[in-house]
Amino acid sequence: MTEDSSPWMHVTMPALLRHARTTYGSAMRAALAEGGYDDVPANGMYVIGALALNRTPLSQIVRELRVSKQAAGQLVDALVLRGYLERQIDPSDRRRLTVSLTERGRAAAAAQREAGDAIDAALLARLGETKIAHAREVLATLIDLREEAETE
Secondary structure, eight states, X not given: OOGGGOGGGGSOHHHHHHHHHHHHHHHHHHHHHHTTOTTOOTTHHHHHXXXXXXXXXXXXXXXXXXXXXXXXXHHHHHHHHTTSEEEEEOTTOTTOEEEEEOHHHXXXXXXXXXXXXXXXXXXXXXXXXXHHHHHHHHHHHHHHHHHHHHHO
């Protein structure tokens, strides 16, 4: 099928992004279920995956979810209760709690990552490095546009 004959060529970008995201989400959910991690709540995959990168503070992850503080707190509580996260007192400031992945959380993150890597490999095989780089550029620009609009 050529680019011009694809039924997706006339679909709006937001709809394309939603459908594309589902490809990753479905693969990751299936990998989690297969690994015995089928109790990860909605948005839990995002929290687990972001914490696994060890670069993003939980407060930023919660902001990126764009949910209420109450919903975010309930999500973290559920992940703690289900054994994916643990809360600990911050040794440098005993008034603060830190949240980190447990062994179960790290294993769930690995399952998610492997599923995402498989999708990435399939994309690379079909499209090649140049088209993947262009797609990343478009997506990064969309993120930049949002961030610029939020700071105005």
